[in-house]
């Protein structure tokens with residue numbers, strides 16, 4: 001099979017891959033009952049308004065990528081909150097809702113995308129009827145840099161949504177908020193700014209793959225941290 005693909009002209013291979021990706025993306029949305037696919041080059045506009053000035057554009061997380069990063073055990077979904085920092089049209093939110101997270105929160109700076117994510121979640125809620133009554137789903141229009149991490153067992157998801165400055169704000173907030181013995185994890189897909197984690201010794205690598213890493217929060221905030 002590999003030899004057969006190698007023998008094709010490069011343009012044909014590229015075209016084949018594009019068509020393949022498109023088919024998978026349409027099928028993913030059909031399965032989710034949502035419209036989340038696509039690429040939105042919104043980073044220029046967002047960089048002008050974001051705290052860190054380092055926003056990345058919208059591209060939906062692919063199902064295979066999601067499955068890779070979520071393959072490692074972290075929190076117990078039915079007892080935990082899932083937060084997607086840079087939620088876009090809400091694909092990861094829908095996938096987390098399907099996994100049964102008690103609370104699913106999207107933070108998205110682009111108002112239009114946040115509205116689309118809300119519409120997608122509304123459709124999901126109406127389809128699931130009363131089965132998921134204990135589940136809360138919400139999308140906040142705002143900057144990840146200023147979003148306070150919720151209490152309780154927590155999984156924060158970041159799919160390369162922003163650069164160093166915003167990531168620094170996010171990790172500072174997580175590490176300086178007292179959490180008692182509540183578990184907290186960060187799942188970072190396409191971890192281009194992973195070096196920032198080196199400034200946060202309370203965040204230790206829990207699991208790692210080729211294009212993802214999951215960190216676990218350990219210990220307690222040091223003296224001088226808010227609430228300490």
Ligand SMILES: C[S@@+](CC[C@H](N)C(=O)[O-])C[C@H]1O[C@@H](n2cnc3c(N)ncnc32)[C@H](O)[C@@H]1O
Pocket residue numbers: 042046050051054055056057058059060061084085086087088089090091092093107108109110113142143144145159160161162166
């Ligand atoms: C790669 S996409 C994330 C895809 C999404 N998590 C999913 O489930 O498919 C990055 C998203 O982050 C958003 N974004 C960029 N900077 C942000 C910021 N500072 N705060 C919140 N959202 C931001 C972009 O608008 C974009 O929707």
